[in-house]
Amino acid sequence: MIRTRGLVKRYGRFTAVDGIDLHIQPGEIYGFLGPNGAGKTSTIMMLLGISRPTAGEISLFGEPFTAARLHLRKRIGVVPEKHPRGVWQWMTAAEYLGVFADLFQVPDAERRIDFLLDKVDLLSVRNKRIRAFSHGMLQKLSLTRALIHDPDILFLDEPISGLDPIGIMQTRDLLLSENRAGRAIFISSHQLSEMERICHRVAIISHGKLLAEDSMSGLLARISSGREIHIDLESVPADLSSALDALPFVQGVRVLPAGVAVRVSPEGDHRRAVSELLIQRGLIPLRIEVKSPSLEEAFVTITQDTVAALASGRPAHA
Numbered sequence: 001m002i003r004t005r006g007l008v009k010r011y012g013r014f015t016a017v018d019g020i021d022l023h024i025q026p027g028e029i030y031g032f033l034g035p036n037g038a039g040k041t042s043t044i045m046m047l048l049g050i051s052r053p054t055a056g057e058i059s060l061f062g063e064p065f066t067a068a069r070l071h072l073r074k075r076i077g078v079v080p081e082k083h084p085r086g087v088w089q090w091m092t093a094a095e096y097l098g099v100f101a102d103l104f105q106v107p108d109a110e111r112r113i114d115f116l117l118d119k120v121d122l123l124s125v126r127n128k129r130i131r132a133f134s135h136g137m138l139q140k141l142s143l144t145r146a147l148i149h150d151p152d153i154l155f156l157d158e159p160i161s162g163l164d165p166i167g168i169m170q171t172r173d174l175l176l177s178e179n180r181a182g183r184a185i186f187i188s189s190h191q192l193s194e195m196e197r198i199c200h201r202v203a204i205i206s207h208g209k210l211l212a213e214d215s216m217s218g219l220l221a222r223i224s225s226g227r228e229i230h231i232d233l234e235s236v237p238a239d240l241s242s243a244l245d246a247l248p249f250v251q252g253v254r255v256l257p258a259g260v261a262v263r264v265s266p267e268g269d270h271r272r273a274v275s276e277l278l279i280q281r282g283l284i285p286l287r288i289e290v291k292s293p294s295l296e297e298a299f300v301t302i303t304q305d306t307v308a309a310l311a312s313g314r315p316a317h318a
Contacts, residue, residue, distance in 0.1 A: 001026050001153050001184045002047060007056035009042045009208075016042040018208035019056070024153070024186060029179050031199035032188040033299055039208040040188050041157075047186075048155065049073060061152070074104065077151035081158045083138035089131035093122060093141055096130060097148055104149035116144040119174050121166075135162045143171065153184040160191055172198060196295035206303045219298050227266060229274055232259040232287040243281065247273065261291070 002024040009017040017039045024030045034040045045051035047058060049065065058065045060072050088096050094113055101109035117123040120140035125133075133141065139162065146154055159175075160168045176198060179185055189195055195202065196216065203213040212219060241253040244262055249270050252263040264270045271288055278285055 001061060002186070003059045004047070005057045007043065007046060007058065008054045009039070009046060009051065010054045015208055017046070017053075020205070020208075020210045022203060022210070022213070024184060025201075026184055027179070027182055028200040029175070029185045029187065029198050031195045031202035032186060032205070033192070033195065033202055034205040035303055038205045040205060042208075043205065044155065044157065044188060048076065048078060074149070075152040077146035077149070077154045079139075079142050079146045079154070079156040079159055081161070083135070083142040090129060092127045092129055093117065093133075094126040096141065097145055100145050100148050106149055109148075112148060113144075116147055119177075120144060120170055136164060136167050139163060140167065140171070143174070147178065151183070153186060154178065156185065156187045156189075158189050158191075159187065160189070160194060168194065192296045192299055193294070202295070204299060204302050211302050212298075216295065220295070227264055228291040229262045229264060229271060230256070230259065230287075230289045230291055231262065231274065231278070231285050233278075233283055233285065235283075236260060237281070237283070240281070240283075243277065244274070247277065249273070259286075 002022065004020055004022045007017055007020040007022070008015065020039075020043060022043075032040055032043070042051065046053050049069075060069075061075065063069070063072060065072055091099075094117075097113045097116070098109060100106075101113060106112055114123060114126065117126050120143060122137065122140055122144070125137070130138070130141070139159065143156075143159065146156075154175075156175075160171050163171060172194065175185055187195065187199065199216060201213065201215050202219055204211045204219075236255055236259065240260065241255060244250055244253045244260065247270075249265045249268070250262055251265060254261040254263075262270075262274055264274075269290075271290065275285055275288065
């Protein structure tokens with residue numbers, strides 16, 4: 001769907017994007033992550049044809065992409081971080097969507113508008129003026145506007161920021177439904193727990209450089225050689241750590257305020273063997289939970305390692 005080679009964006013002497021290669025495949029949900037000032041917005045602006053690259057290439061749907069290639073831009077839907085109010089606030093939701101339906105010559109526009117408004121629970125306010133919409137309602141309206149012309153790929157910038165739990169669930173369900181129908185989705189967000197739930201692959205950018213691009217499982221595997229089993233106990237005997245550490249699959253033991261955390265190899269489910277050792281020693285596990293590394297932990301680890309490398313003058317490795 002989208003491929004970049006050596007993408008660079010400079011503003012004077014400042015390099016915002018430094019040689020990024022991306023590959024977004026058809027039918028995938030792709031997360032684009034990075035701290036503030038990492039180069040995410042500059043990259044997205046180039047991918048949308050709003051900003052011209054200083055160097056490098058962008059191809060869209062297998063064709064070289066420039067802002068002038070309108071037939072390619074029509075296949076893109078965009079949900080920006082700032083949502084419609086401004087000059088549109090005197091319109092109703094249906095009128096606002098109708099403008100874009102006319103621009104894209106959407107067939108059976110009224111039915112399409114009502115279908116999308118119903119998907120995000122806005123059908124009851126289709127005739128309400130945008131000036132009265134809350135921030136969350138504006139986000140939902142922006143999403144319906146991006147989908148009105150049935151694009152092949154959808155770009156979203158912080159799509160669930162400010163939404164309540166029900167709004168987040170509705171947005172998530174809509175995105176997953178659109179993806180199951182074959183639509184590729186490119187998301188930039190700081191809501192890492194939500195990204196972890198829906199993304200097939202993620203990329204992490206920092207200081208304008210691409211640090212990692214991998215599947216979710218592949219990315220998490222890069223920061224941990226195993227998992228941790230957290231066990232709540234009434235008390236922790238002094239020799240328990242050494243006994244657990246002697247098990248062949250254990251890679252380390254930490255004593256917690258109310259139990260122990262046992263780091264184990266990723267192969268197999270070791271909870272039974274750990275429980276048997278505890279029971280043999282007269283200890284009753286109150287709770288056993290397997291903790292796997294999260295996307296948030298991967299993001300922090302990868303970006304902090306890069307910052308430390310840059311500060312020390314060492315090269316930062318993806």
